[in-house]
Amino acid sequence: MVTGCTGITGQYYLGMEKYGQGQKKFEQVIAEHPDDAMGYYYLGRMLLAQDKPEAALPHLRKAVQLAPQDDDYHFWLGINYWSIMDYKREREEYLKAIELNSRATYAHLYLGHNYLDKREWKKALEHYTIVLKKNKYDPEALYNSAVARHGLKDYKQEHKDLLKYLKYYPDGHIALKAVSGLNLLGDYSWRNFYIGKRKVSFFAVKFTKNTAKIKTDTTASLKLLGAMLKNSPELSVDVVVYVKGNTSLAKARAIAVKKYITTYVPDVEKKQVITSWFGESELVGAGKKSQLLSESVRFITHVK
Numbered sequence: 001m002v003t004g005c006t007g008i009t010g011q012y013y014l015g016m017e018k019y020g021q022g023q024k025k026f027e028q029v030i031a032e033h034p035d036d037a038m039g040y041y042y043l044g045r046m047l048l049a050q051d052k053p054e055a056a057l058p059h060l061r062k063a064v065q066l067a068p069q070d071d072d073y074h075f076w077l078g079i080n081y082w083s084i085m086d087y088k089r090e091r092e093e094y095l096k097a098i099e100l101n102s103r104a105t106y107a108h109l110y111l112g113h114n115y116l117d118k119r120e121w122k123k124a125l126e127h128y129t130i131v132l133k134k135n136k137y138d139p140e141a142l143y144n145s146a147v148a149r150h151g152l153k154d155y156k157q158e159h160k161d162l163l164k165y166l167k168y169y170p171d172g173h174i175a176l177k178a179v180s181g182l183n184l185l186g187d188y189s190w191r192n193f194y195i196g197k198r199k200v201s202f203f204a205v206k207f208t209k210n211t212a213k214i215k216t217d218t219t220a221s222l223k224l225l226g227a228m229l230k231n232s233p234e235l236s237v238d239v240v241v242y243v244k245g246n247t248s249l250a251k252a253r254a255i256a257v258k259k260y261i262t263t264y265v266p267d268v269e270k271k272q273v274i275t276s277w278f279g280e281s282e283l284v285g286a287g288k289k290s291q292l293l294s295e296s297v298r299f300i301t302h303v304k
Contacts, residue, residue: 006029006038006039007038009025010026010038013025013042014042014046014049019046019047019049022042022045023043023046023050026040026043029043030043035066037066037070040059041059041070043056043059044057044060044063044077045076048060048080053083054084057080057084060073060080061077064093069100071100071101071107072097072104074094074107075097075104077093078090078094078097078107079110082114087114087118090114091111091114091115094107094108094114098111105130105131108127108128108130108131109128109131109138112125112126112128112131112141113144116144116148116151121148121149121151122148124144124148125145125148125149125152128141128144128148129145139168139174142161142164142169143161143165143174143177146161146181150181155185158185159185159187162178162185163182163187166178166190171200175201178190180192184289186289186291188204189204190203190204193298195235195237195299196232196301200224202224202225203218203220203221204218204296205221205257205297206218210249212249212255222257222261226261229265230268235272235301236273236274237300237301237302238275238276238299238300239257239258239273240254240276240278240298240299241254241297241298242279242280242281242282242293242295243294243295247279250278251275251277253297254275257275258273258275261273281294282296
């Protein structure tokens with residue numbers, strides 16, 4: 001099998017997730033062509049994809065031995081070392097990949113992860129910055145840059161990085177971590193709430209000053225909540241609103257929130273949205289970082 005065919009075949013099995021079949025194919029390839037570096041490489045990849053890192057390791061090592069100038073082989077050998085928790089050799093392989101190809105984005109990204117795990121914040125940030133220069137929307141580099149900034153005690157830039165991440169990636173488990181990071185910095189413009197059994201990130205609902213008019217750029221959370229209620233009729237939500245020194249305004253805002261949700265998603269039953277307002281402010285944070293919010297909108301869900 002010539003190199004071009006090997007590559008096409010390898011990508012086919014990886015793309016179709018036929019890892020077992022791919023393993024058998026490339027075992028045959030290296031049996032017939034024991035000096036085929038790409039054959040060893042793809043055999044290693046098939047084994048890694050099946051969560052067999054110990055079995056993959058000698059094949060990826062062989063690929064690197066036969067073709068030491070291929071940065072991709074070094075990168076995947078690094079991934080293999082990571083999977084068996086040999087973090088020193090993992091780092092060495094990423095560095096070799098970058099030495100061979102300074103534009104090896106994934107090598108920079110995963111080298112950043114390696115440094116981050118070892119609390120080498122400055123080095124991690126350097127490599128995440130390289131990744132972001134090539135792709136400013138890379139989610140892992142965006143979020144982990146904020147983590148590195150926190151380690152460096154650059155809280156101002158960490159704050160900016162977390163907000164930037166949430167702008168592009170408001171959903172998922174990393175978003176939940178980003179929101180928690182913001183809250184620890186004293187910024188509650190984003191909040192995490194449980195909707196049923198699922199924890200969800202919400203952009204805080206805001207109103208025009210001293211009114212119950214919801215700001216248009218903060219309605220995304222209400223649309224999301226409405227969609228979730230529509231898909232789960234057994235859920236009901238208690239919308240809890242507080243405005244310091246003005247319970248009547250808090251009541252008006254709670255009603256406005258309910259009206260918006262049930263109007264935007266008419267399939268949501270009005271009884272699914274319960275309104276509440278109180279004269280006591282919400283205490284957020286803990287210990288020395290605790291604070292009382294002068295205004296807040298909380299979502300507390302109930303399951304039948």
